[in-house]
Amino acid sequence: MQATPVRASAELTAATQAPRKVWRRVDGVLLLDKPKGMTSNAALQKARRYFSAAKAGHTGTLDPMATGLLPLCFGEATKFSADLLDADKSYEADILFGATTDTGDADGVVVKCRPVTFSAADLVTALAAFRGPIMQVPPMYSALKRDGRPLYELARQGVEVERTPRAVTIHELTLLSWEGERCRVRVRCSKGTYIRTLAEDIGERLGCGAHLVALRRIRVGDLDVAMAVTLEQIEAIAEEARAAVLQSPDALLQSLPEIVLSEDQARRFAHGNPVTVGVADAGVSGKCRVYAGAVLLGVGDLDDDGRLAPRRLVAA
Incomplete structure (x- = not known):
């Protein structure tokens, strides 16, 4: 029997391996x-x-x-x-009426079906009820944790636990289209809003149930x-x-007011030291994005006395 060329085989394997990611x-x-x-x-x-x-x-x-x-x-x-x-986040969402699912969206299993009998006027009235500040119960199929475990893990085991309602704000809820058992809405809402839950709650208000069948996020802040x-x-x-x-x-920071520092101020700020800026000149207070010329230094906190303290700095 001929001996296996171990060394040659190893060299061939090494040569054909993909280069290591840099x-x-x-x-x-x-x-x-x-x-x-x-x-x-x-x-x-x-x-x-x-x-x-x-x-x-x-x-x-x-x-x-x-x-x-x-x-x-x-x-x-x-x-x-x-x-x-x-x-704030903005979405376009497609809602299907007449069926509820265990997840609140099309990825789940249908658990209940009811006839759809509402009119266009009923739908408009229902949507109006959800504009502004509302209380929303987070869904079981969410990443929120109970005793260190995500709720979706419990939900997959058939366990449902009580969830505390949360205050959220629906700044905009516009009907874009409606045909038969399906409608499309545009939603602008505060953080922590579950669009799946919003769809379910609209369906319950109309007495037929509903779930989310499509969701597209179109805006985050600016x-x-x-x-x-x-x-x-x-x-x-x-x-x-x-x-x-x-x-x-700094594309993530465009909603914050801007402060531009002098060369000496920028040097101190970049080393983690607070600097004093003219409050009247700045015209702002609270969290700010801070620059040296056009270069982002980081984020700082400006108090009413004009003291600007570094909060998060960009590495040189």
Whole structure:
């Protein structure tokens, strides 16, 4: 029997292995148009590989069923990802009346069907009842935790626990179209609002039940889905040119007032020291985005006495 050429086989295997991924520092914000059926984390990891970004994070997730704007942060931009969590969100949602599911959306199992008998006037009246401040019970299929466990884990085991209603605000609820058992609405809402729950509650008010069949996020704070790119569009760009689709890290901070420091002030601020600015000149207070010329230094807190203290700084 001929001996197996172990050494040659090992050399061949090493030669055919894919080169090891080299991660690098990338600073910026990617406005991604997330596809349907992909989790937010899967989208983040795929985008991260396209840019070879050593550090990445997102500003809040979208359900796998949902599409639309998912701001992703690379490098220094991850320091400001939390600033978008409090921002208002806007969606276009398709609601199907007459059936409720265990998840509140089309990914779930239908648990109850009822006839749809409401009129156009009934629908308009029902939508009006949900505009403004409302109380909303979070769904069981959510990432909220009870005793350290996500609620969706309990829901998958058939366990339902009591959830405390939360105060949210529906700033806009506009009927875009209605045909038979299905309608499309545009929603602008405060943080923490569950559109699935909103769809269910509208259905209950109309006496027929409902669930969400499509959801597209079109806006997060000042960021619009019209500015977003798809994973396919990124993949089609040569890797060395992909940075051109990134927004600067301060794209996440546009809702904050701006303060520009002098050279001496900027040097002190960048080293973590508070500086004094003219309150009358600044005309602002509270959390601010801080610059040296056109260069972002970070975020600071400005008090009524004009003392600007660093809160989060961008690494040089």
